[in-house]
Amino acid sequence: MAPGAKVVHFSNEDDDQFIIHDNKHASKRRRVQNGVHEREADQPNDRLESSRPKAPTQKQEKDLQRRKQELFEFRKNLPVFTARDQIIKGVQENETVVIVGETGSGKTTQIPQFLLECGIGSPGRGAIAVTQPRRVAATSLAKRVAEEVGTTLGYRVGYTVRFDDTSSQHTMIKYLTDGMLLRELLSDKLLLRYSVVMLDEAHERTLRTDMLFGMVKEIQQTRKEMVQRGEKNVCELKIVVMSATLDAEKFSEYFNGARIMYVSGRLFPVKVYNTIEPQSDYLDAALVTIFQIHMRRPKGDILVFLTGQEEIETLTALLTEYAGQLPSNVQALLPCPLFAALPPAQQQKVFEPAPHNTRKVVLATNIAETSITISGIRYVIDCGVAKVRGFNAKIGVESLLVHPISKSSARQRMGRAGREAAGFCYRLYTEPSFGSLEENTIPEIKRCNLAAAVLNLKAAGVNDVLHFDYMDRPSRTSLSRALEQLYSLSAIDDKGTLTQEGNQMAEFPLDPVFSKVLIQSQQYECTSEVISIISLLSVDSVFFTPPDKRDNVAEAKKRFVHPDGDHLTLLNVLKSYWEVKGDKEWCRENFINMRNIKIVLDVRNQLIQFCTRMGIVSSTSAGNETDNILKSFLSGFFQNTALLQPDGTYKSVVGGQTISIHPGSSMFGKRVEAIMYNELVFTTKQYVRGVSTVQGAWLPMAAPKYFGNSKLASTTTT
DNA sequence: GAGCACTGC
Numbered sequence: 001m002a003p004g005a006k007v008v009h010f011s012n013e014d015d016d017q018f019i020i021h022d023n024k025h026a027s028k029r030r031r032v033q034n035g036v037h038e039r040e041a042d043q044p045n046d047r048l049e050s051s052r053p054k055a056p057t058q059k060q061e062k063d064l065q066r067r068k069q070e071l072f073e074f075r076k077n078l079p080v081f082t083a084r085d086q087i088i089k090g091v092q093e094n095e096t097v098v099i100v101g102e103t104g105s106g107k108t109t110q111i112p113q114f115l116l117e118c119g120i121g122s123p124g125r126g127a128i129a130v131t132q133p134r135r136v137a138a139t140s141l142a143k144r145v146a147e148e149v150g151t152t153l154g155y156r157v158g159y160t161v162r163f164d165d166t167s168s169q170h171t172m173i174k175y176l177t178d179g180m181l182l183r184e185l186l187s188d189k190l191l192l193r194y195s196v197v198m199l200d201e202a203h204e205r206t207l208r209t210d211m212l213f214g215m216v217k218e219i220q221q222t223r224k225e226m227v228q229r230g231e232k233n234v235c236e237l238k239i240v241v242m243s244a245t246l247d248a249e250k251f252s253e254y255f256n257g258a259r260i261m262y263v264s265g266r267l268f269p270v271k272v273y274n275t276i277e278p279q280s281d282y283l284d285a286a287l288v289t290i291f292q293i294h295m296r297r298p299k300g301d302i303l304v305f306l307t308g309q310e311e312i313e314t315l316t317a318l319l320t321e322y323a324g325q326l327p328s329n330v331q332a333l334l335p336c337p338l339f340a341a342l343p344p345a346q347q348q349k350v351f352e353p354a355p356h357n358t359r360k361v362v363l364a365t366n367i368a369e370t371s372i373t374i375s376g377i378r379y380v381i382d383c384g385v386a387k388v389r390g391f392n393a394k395i396g397v398e399s400l401l402v403h404p405i406s407k408s409s410a411r412q413r414m415g416r417a418g419r420e421a422a423g424f425c426y427r428l429y430t431e432p433s434f435g436s437l438e439e440n441t442i443p444e445i446k447r448c449n450l451a452a453a454v455l456n457l458k459a460a461g462v463n464d465v466l467h468f469d470y471m472d473r474p475s476r477t478s479l480s481r482a483l484e485q486l487y488s489l490s491a492i493d494d495k496g497t498l499t500q501e502g503n504q505m506a507e508f509p510l511d512p513v514f515s516k517v518l519i520q521s522q523q524y525e526c527t528s529e530v531i532s533i534i535s536l537l538s539v540d541s542v543f544f545t546p547p548d549k550r551d552n553v554a555e556a557k558k559r560f561v562h563p564d565g566d567h568l569t570l571l572n573v574l575k576s577y578w579e580v581k582g583d584k585e586w587c588r589e590n591f592i593n594m595r596n597i598k599i600v601l602d603v604r605n606q607l608i609q610f611c612t613r614m615g616i617v618s619s620t621s622a623g624n625e626t627d628n629i630l631k632s633f634l635s636g637f638f639q640n641t642a643l644l645q646p647d648g649t650y651k652s653v654v655g656g657q658t659i660s661i662h663p664g665s666s667m668f669g670k671r672v673e674a675i676m677y678n679e680l681v682f683t684t685k686q687y688v689r690g691v692s693t694v695q696g697a698w699l700p701m702a703a704p705k706y707f708g709n710s711k712l713a714s715t716t717t718t
Numbered sequence: 719g720a721g722c723a724c725t726g727c
Binding site for chain 1: 719720721722723724725726727
């Protein structure tokens with residue numbers, strides 16, 4: 001099949017009246033970098049040593065002030081700048097304000113500065129916290145705003161993310177991840193160090209932002225009552241919710257009718273086309289559309305939204321093949337894959353400008369919808385679906401399935417074409433299909449396992465999690481399941497109260513199951529190994545798999561295999577890495593993902609620090625007693641076990657479902673009496689990953705409270 | 719016999 005043999009027909013393709021989004025001010029303005037460009041922050045040398053930030057020296061001061069002046073020229077042209085006085089007044093007069101502003105309005109960089117300048121944030125009253133769902137955003141925003149304020153990073157302006165804290169007692173504007181603020185809540189239950197909490201990107205509705213909504217709302221009320229009672233050293237807490245979409249009423253309603261303010265953005269008009277007919281094969285439709293654009297439309301790069309790595313690799317291969325057949329008088333076509341598992345060096349390629357006379361085609365997952373911004377994109381192709389993580393609380397199984405996106409997600413994808421100039425968006429579905437999409441994506445809190453979130457709430461003092469003030473309430477089944485799981489781990493007692501062990505578990509930055517394993521490892525005298533393995537399991541993979549080298553990767557993996565399964569195999573990888581002292585060449589030869597190994601080592605160091613603080617000896621080693629390591633894991637993962645059936649399949653002990661070992665596991669194809677697994681996710685089958693051999697006899701020992709022998713007996717018979 | 723979107727502490 002030659003590209004162009006088939007044609008995909010789009011509505012209104014030559015009708016300039018059909019413009020969905022039109023900001024008439026936008027095209028007149030010049031694009032200004034507002035410092036939220038993730039690429040810069042993704043450089044490996046991004047990490048700062050946590051030195052004690054000091055006031056700048058006289059010489060530094062001079063440079064800082066010069067830079068500040070330069071930046072002011074940009075700042076005063078930002079749309080939000082004209083609304084400075086109204087915003088200050090709005091926050092002064094209201095305890096909560098909802099601010100709606102599109103990308104490029106400058107709200108995230110400027111509003112904290114306004115609040116600092118007018119004294120709402122001050123050493124006396126408290127600092128300004130600005131939360132972000134992502135680390136890179138928090139760090140790059142802080143760097144930019146420090147420059148704008150004219151201070152060294154970490155002095156008046158800083159950030160706090162996991163493994164990296166540049167804030168100090170002098171910090172008045174602090175950018176932090178929402179997860180980090182949740183952790184601060186454990187030790188500062190009323191967030192007394194802050195006078196303002198700004199929750200940015202609220203429309204994304206991440207699990208953590210949703211938890212913060214409820215907690216800051218309660219804290220605001222408590223602090224107000226304290227002030228009314230005349231308590232000293234307390235001031236009221238201001239809440240600023242910032243959202244990019246127009247669902248502000250929902251936020252306002254939740255926050256007792258909070259004042260809504262709108263800030264204009266800086267997006268250019270994007271013309272939207274829908275297909276006239278539904279497309280049975282969106283991958284094929286995308287391929288044809290790419291060439292239709294390439295042959296007929298003016299310069300500008302193309303961004304294609306697809307669902308996953310496999311699709312992206314398929315389409316990359318097809319594009320490369322057809323691009324080679326283009327006539328010599330047509331400009332070249334350069335496919336650039338982009339997904340999270342791609343090694344950083346290859347991710348970097350999407351940011352490089354296309355060579356002369358070449359059009360770049362970025363084939364991306366949802367990573368390009370929020371996390372990564374690519375310049376030069378004029379055309380977006382949207383297949384209308386995405387892989388979505390789900391959780392069935394009734395049977396306790398996670399899933400990862402392709403699902404139609406929401407209208408707001410489709411608009412977000414569309415907007416990616418209008419960041420620098422007017423653009424075009426080709427939707428590979430009909431207009432009625434668009435009309436039938438859900439308005440908003442279902443918030444994460446309604447579709448994930450809540451065990452960790454519930455434990456976190458309880459540790460922060462919210463005991464009645466069923467009646468907590470959720471903006472979107474998770475189902476009762478989902479909350480009950482979380483409570484049951486915590487009970488089975490002895491994190492809470494039968495009244496739902498946090499136990500001493502549960503309190504300890506909440507301290508660790510881990511899923512409660514892992515915290516349990518870590519604590520239990522003391523009895524099995526293998527804490528050192530357990531910490532390493534937990535760290536290794538906290539990244540997607542310590543290997544990376546280039547699509548053309550799958551066999552070589554499989555070969556490399558074999559070198560580390562431990563007969564008992566993935567847990568000890570992973571440990572072998574880390575041991576080998578240490579033996580060669582992280583030699584780069586060795587990593588390359590063995591397809592070791594250095595970025596992820598770095599994260600593993602960071603997590604490991606952090607866990608050791610937490611252990612030390614809590615009086616757990618982290619150096620205890622199992623030596624050759626590797627069974628003890630597996631027994632430790634079983635003490636947390638006893639529910640994640642399956643038994644071999646006479647027909648050679650595995651059946652889960654809880655739920656009795658037939659499960660398959662993921663092909664990426666070292667246990668793939670092996671038959672043993674019983675297995676324990678790290679996770680079970682339904683994709684095309686019920687796949688388990690992170691699998692090790694266990695003995696059936698260990699099960700009742702691992703969880704005497706949970707296992708009656710009857711339960712075991714009932715699943716072993718077929 | 720065959721494969722996981724994206725975040726975060």
